[in-house]
Amino acid sequence: MSKIVVTGGLGFIGSHTVVELQNQGFEVVVIDNLSNSSIDVLEGIERITGKKTIYSGIDLREKKAVQAFFKEHNDIAGVIHFAASKAVGESVKNPLLYYENNLGALVYILQELEKKKEAHFIFSSSCTVYGQAEVMPIAETTPIQPALSPYGNTKQIGEEIIADVVKVSDLNAILLRYFNPIGSHPSAEIGELPIGVPQNLVPFITQAGVGLRAELSVYGNDYPTPDGTCIRDYIHVVDLAKAHVIALKRLLNRENADPLEIFNLGTGKGSSVLEVITSFEKGSGQKLPYKIVARREGDVTEAYANTDKANTILGWKTVSTLDEAIASAWKWEQKIRGN
Amino acid sequence: MSKIVVTGGLGFIGSHTVVELQNQGFEVVVIDNLSNSSIDVLEGIERITGKKTIYSGIDLREKKAVQAFFKEHNDIAGVIHFAASKAVGESVKNPLLYYENNLGALVYILQELEKKKEAHFIFSSSCTVYGQAEVMPIAETTPIQPALSPYGNTKQIGEEIIADVVKVSDLNAILLRYFNPIGSHPSAEIGELPIGVPQNLVPFITQAGVGLRAELSVYGNDYPTPDGTCIRDYIHVVDLAKAHVIALKRLLNRENADPLEIFNLGTGKGSSVLEVITSFEKGSGQKLPYKIVARREGDVTEAYANTDKANTILGWKTVSTLDEAIASAWKWEQKIRGN
Numbered sequence: 001m002s003k004i005v006v007t008g009g010l011g012f013i014g015s016h017t018v019v020e021l022q023n024q025g026f027e028v029v030v031i032d033n034l035s036n037s038s039i040d041v042l043e044g045i046e047r048i049t050g051k052k053t054i055y056s057g058i059d060l061r062e063k064k065a066v067q068a069f070f071k072e073h074n075d076i077a078g079v080i081h082f083a084a085s086k087a088v089g090e091s092v093k094n095p096l097l098y099y100e101n102n103l104g105a106l107v108y109i110l111q112e113l114e115k116k117k118e119a120h121f122i123f124s125s126s127c128t129v130y131g132q133a134e135v136m137p138i139a140e141t142t143p144i145q146p147a148l149s150p151y152g153n154t155k156q157i158g159e160e161i162i163a164d165v166v167k168v169s170d171l172n173a174i175l176l177r178y179f180n181p182i183g184s185h186p187s188a189e190i191g192e193l194p195i196g197v198p199q200n201l202v203p204f205i206t207q208a209g210v211g212l213r214a215e216l217s218v219y220g221n222d223y224p225t226p227d228g229t230c231i232r233d234y235i236h237v238v239d240l241a242k243a244h245v246i247a248l249k250r251l252l253n254r255e256n257a258d259p260l261e262i263f264n265l266g267t268g269k270g271s272s273v274l275e276v277i278t279s280f281e282k283g284s285g286q287k288l289p290y291k292i293v294a295r296r297e298g299d300v301t302e303a304y305a306n307t308d309k310a311n312t313i314l315g316w317k318t319v320s321t322l323d324e325a326i327a328s329a330w331k332w333e334q335k336i337r338g339n
Numbered sequence: 340m341s342k343i344v345v346t347g348g349l350g351f352i353g354s355h356t357v358v359e360l361q362n363q364g365f366e367v368v369v370i371d372n373l374s375n376s377s378i379d380v381l382e383g384i385e386r387i388t389g390k391k392t393i394y395s396g397i398d399l400r401e402k403k404a405v406q407a408f409f410k411e412h413n414d415i416a417g418v419i420h421f422a423a424s425k426a427v428g429e430s431v432k433n434p435l436l437y438y439e440n441n442l443g444a445l446v447y448i449l450q451e452l453e454k455k456k457e458a459h460f461i462f463s464s465s466c467t468v469y470g471q472a473e474v475m476p477i478a479e480t481t482p483i484q485p486a487l488s489p490y491g492n493t494k495q496i497g498e499e500i501i502a503d504v505v506k507v508s509d510l511n512a513i514l515l516r517y518f519n520p521i522g523s524h525p526s527a528e529i530g531e532l533p534i535g536v537p538q539n540l541v542p543f544i545t546q547a548g549v550g551l552r553a554e555l556s557v558y559g560n561d562y563p564t565p566d567g568t569c570i571r572d573y574i575h576v577v578d579l580a581k582a583h584v585i586a587l588k589r590l591l592n593r594e595n596a597d598p599l600e601i602f603n604l605g606t607g608k609g610s611s612v613l614e615v616i617t618s619f620e621k622g623s624g625q626k627l628p629y630k631i632v633a634r635r636e637g638d639v640t641e642a643y644a645n646t647d648k649a650n651t652i653l654g655w656k657t658v659s660t661l662d663e664a665i666a667s668a669w670k671w672e673q674k675i676r677g678n
Contacts, residue, residue: 061402095503096453100446107439114435150503157496164434164489 002252003027003075007060007105008082009053010037012192013124013181015045016241017080019190022049024245029054029073031083036195044190060105070112078120078248079109084154087199088128088298091151102154106161114169120251121173122244125159127233127264127303128152129177136270137306140177140262148298159262166260173259174247179233179266179305181240183325184332191332192237201273202234202326205280206333208288216288218273220295225302229273233266233304236320236328240265243316250314257313266305267318276326283327341591342366342414346399346444347421348392349376351531352463352520354384355580356419358529361388363584368393368412370422375534383529399444409451417459417587418448423493426538427467427637430490441493445500453508459590460512461583464498466572466603466642467491468516475609476645479516479601487637498601505599512598513586518572518605518644520579522664523671530671531576540612541573541665544619545672547627555627557612559634564641568612572605572643575659575667579604585655596652605644606657615665622666 004021008014009030015037018028022045030042030053045053058065060083070076084102085091091098106123113119129152130138131145147153162173182202184191197213198204207213221228243265250256271279277288311317320328343360347353348369354376357367361384369381369392384392397404399422409415423441424430430437445462452458468491469477470484486492501512521541523530536552537543546552560567582604589595610618616627650656659667 063400092503093507095500095507096446096450099442099500099503100450103438103442104446107435107443111435111439147499150500153496153499153503157492160486160492161434161438164431164438164492168432168434 002077003029003073004248005029005031005073005076005079006082007031007079007109008084010034010039010041011082013237013240014082015041015190016185016237017082017244018045018053019048019185020238020241020245022051022053029056029076031056031058031060031069033057033059038193041190047189048185048187060108061100063108066108066112077252078122079113080122080244080248081106081109082124084124086151088149088151089199091149095150098150098154103157103161106158110161110165110171113171114165117170119171120248121162121171122247122251123158123162123173123175125175125177126152126155127177127179127266127305129156129159130303132300133303136302137268137304138264139306140264140309163260171259172251172256174251174256175260175262176243176247177262177264178240179235179264179303181237182234183236183238183320183328185238186328188332188335191336192329193336201276202329205277205288206329209280209284209286209330210333210337212337216277216290217293218290219293219299221292223301225272227272227274230299231270231272231302231304233269234271234276234322234325235266235318236325239318239320243310243314246314246316263310263314264305264307265310266307268305268307270302270304271322276322279323279326280330283323284330341416342368342412343587344368344370344412344415344418345421346370346418346448347423349373349378349380350421352576352579353421354380354529355524355576356421356583357384357392358387358524359577359580359584361390361392368395368415370395370397370399370408372396372398375424377532380529387524387526387528399447400439402447405447405451416591417461418452419461419583419587420445420448421463423463425490427488427490428538430488434489437489437493442496442500445497449500449504449510452510453504456509458510459587460501460510461586461590462497462501462512462514464514464516465491465494466516466518466605466644468495468498469642471639472642475641476607476643477603478645479603479648502599510598511590511595513590513595514599514601515582515586516601516603517579518574518603518642520576521573522575522577522659522667524577525667527671527674530668530675532675540615541668544616544627545668548619548623548625548669549672549676551676555616555629556632557629558632558638560631562640564611566611566613569638570609570611570641570643572608573610573615573661573664574605574657575664578657578659582649582653582655585653589653602649602653603644603646604649605646607644607646609641609643610661615661618662618665619669622662623669
């Protein structure tokens with residue numbers, strides 16, 4: 001039973017990935033400093049899987065703590081690194097927080113993995129590295145563009161750091177570029193729980209649905225898209241989590257063709273903001289008040305994935321529809337609000 | 340008398356800049372962890388200027404040490420940040436060392452400066468950010484190119500981090516992109532003192548001149564240049580140091596047109612490897628044995644500066660010739676080897 005470290009394992013994507021790992025028999029060690037999550041998530045995970053999760057609250061920005069962790073856990077087969085700050089707007093206001101959190105932790109972990117004869121590493125990257133791609137859908141060969149925010153820059157730099165390390169060490173790595181993860185585990189034991197006002201569309205919608213938010217702002221309806229609102233590729237978080245387990249097994253079983261591989265993870269289908277609203281209204285049976293406001297700086301018009309590489313090489317594809325993903329998010333929101 | 344912090348102040352460019360700062364009446368606090376320098380340099384500086392230098396040996400990669408330093412020295416008017424690892428080849432072999440040293444220290448220092456109502460910062464960047472530019476000479480508007488090494492990448496990323504911080508804080512910053520610094524102080528009290536085999540041409544030549552190195556390797560004589568060897572813009576380190584003092588005064592006197600300014604620092608004149616060898620032979624009166632070997636990966640054909648911006652806006656230009664710079668390096672080498 002391989003021991004896998006999941007950093008940021010109590011966060012949104014991290015917690016769902018821990019569940020899928022435990023379902024597949026992996027022993028999981030979660031590192032999470034609770035800066036954007038809650039220790040309660042650990043219990044949610046255990047209620048779903050019935051498995052025990054080893055938990056460490058160390059701060060990955062502290063090199064000595066990272067060193068001590070890997071000394072204590074010297075039998076780790078792989079690391080899935082989710083821990084990072086992820087709000088684009090916050091990164092513009094506080095860039096140093098992002099460079100410190102997202103690069104410092106990465107460097108310290110890689111320094112420990114580099115010492116090993118065999119090390120496997122999965123990195124949370126993002127479709128943000130493509131910026132506004134000229135051609136849709138976005139393949140892994142689509143050119144990277146200059147980052148639109150410090151957040152986006154840390155993802156690009158993170159990819160570069162890993163590539164540099166792979167060239168001179170025994171590290172095997174897979175970079176996973178996520179499109180827009182939404183939804184929650186079907187049990188509604190874990191889900192997305194943003195602190196403060198949600199920066200993403202779906203949690204804002206579900207919070208508005210339970211009355212926590214007054215009105216949804218739709219940032220621009222004058223984009224060159226069929227209904228004028230931005231188009232994204234919304235992927236169910238459980239589908240996304242399963243891709244991590246498949247990628248990890250690929251590394252552990254040495255099926256990777258190259259010590260550094262990159263996969264886009266999305267559904268391959270773009271949905272507009274208004275389509276997401278309609279899906280929510282249909283599923284919940286309630287109207288969602290919204291207003292059209294000015295475009296938001298840094299938003300691209302459209303982004304959705306070419307999933308060919310993940311489909312053929314990982315043998316993975318999404319199974320949940322947009323309606324199902326939004327319904328799961330809504331179920332979770334109602335449950336945690338006691339509705 | 341303004342108090343200026345010079346990180347890496349016992350290094351090659353740092354130590355010459357400390358001298359020029361003290362000559363201009365600044366009170367200097369040097370931070371240097373001696374990872375690539377010697378505490379003896381402090382005495383060399385004092386012998387030249389007759390001034391006392393405050394010295395701190397803290398490790399800038401330790402956030403708490405940086406915080407404590409700025410708490411103790413709460414009257415700092417500006418920071419000139421030289422401290423960094425700088426060997427291209429080493430950065431390829433050990434990329435994490437470079438990402439940690441060159442980005443960690445920068446982030447922690449900027450976090451302290453960001454807290455201040457007024458903060459001035461000068462960053463050591465490099466012409467390496469231009470890669471092989473299509474047009475010579477290289478102006479500040481010449482496009483940045485993807486980094487050829489982790490070292491070069493840390494300089495590009497450093498520039499990006501500073502630009503992001505300037506946008507949202509009161510920080511004033513000047514990025515100085517150096518071409519190829521050589522030479523030593525005319526007193527020969529301080530100079531370039533690489534640890535191990537020199538990675539740069541001039542210190543290798545002078546070490547060969549005193550018999551420390553057997554034979555110089557010239558990496559390729561089939562480049563599309565007049566004599567087939569690579570062309571660089573060699574700038575006397577004292578000229579370079581003086582540019583830092585001018586840039587600092589520009590910030591302190593609020594003469595900067597923009598909170599972020601960039602200047603290329605070079606002579607404007609390109610010299611080939613064979614021309615450097617000839618200059619040394621002429622100045623020293625001795626033949627230098629060398630052999631032509633294969634090209635070195637990552638070397639560009641030619642790079643020399645367009646100095647218009649620094650000339651007109653900083654009112655600065657180099658005064659030393661290549662022969663003078665090489666003669667000063669030779670004088671220093673002979674002195675430290677007891678010849």
